[in-house]
Amino acid sequence: MSAPGAETASAGEAALDVRHHILSVLVENKPGVLARVSGLFARRGFNIFSLAVAPTDDPRLSRITIVVDVRSTPLEQVTKQLDKLINVVQIDELSPDSAVERELMIVTVIVDPASRAELLALTEEYSGVVLDEGADRITVSLGGVPDALDAFTARMGSAVVAYQRTGRIALPRIGR
DSSP: OOGGGOOOSSSSTTTTTEEEEEEEEEEEEEETTHHHHHHHHHHHTEEOOOEEEOOOTTTTTTEEEEEETTTSHHHHHHHHHTTTTTTTEEEEOOGGGGGEEEEEEEEEEOOOHHHHHHHHHHHHHTTTTTEESSSSSEEEEEEOOOOHHHHHHHHGGGGGGEEEEEEOOEEEEEEO
């Protein structure tokens, strides 16, 4: 049995709300490109659900992964507007069932001596790693499908003091 955070093409991904689509946008790795892309979304009133950006294996290019709310704006309109930007090299539309996606979360949780073992077991169940420990708090890192991270925070409930998520990253599935 695999841990919830380590699942591949599983129920967590299949249950993804179809209102969100993933755009994998290859752009020139130059100053101001991200500002132009996000500015386009702001000017057009497009809703970004999550956004992650990082360089690729080619230092001239970066990949921006944008999760778009397609209920507020048709995906075709978003891609047409992005394609007009001069620094955009390639746009791939990834429907939830055609993408492998992951997200990283760091979460700090209040613990007492009685709940410490439970938190550590839950962290292990979700393939997490303890990053920092104090007398009454523990900070853990988890990576996985967004639904698994949601499930972890739901199970921790009011013990969660703070958390930060990276936003989704995704690539097309291979072999399908």
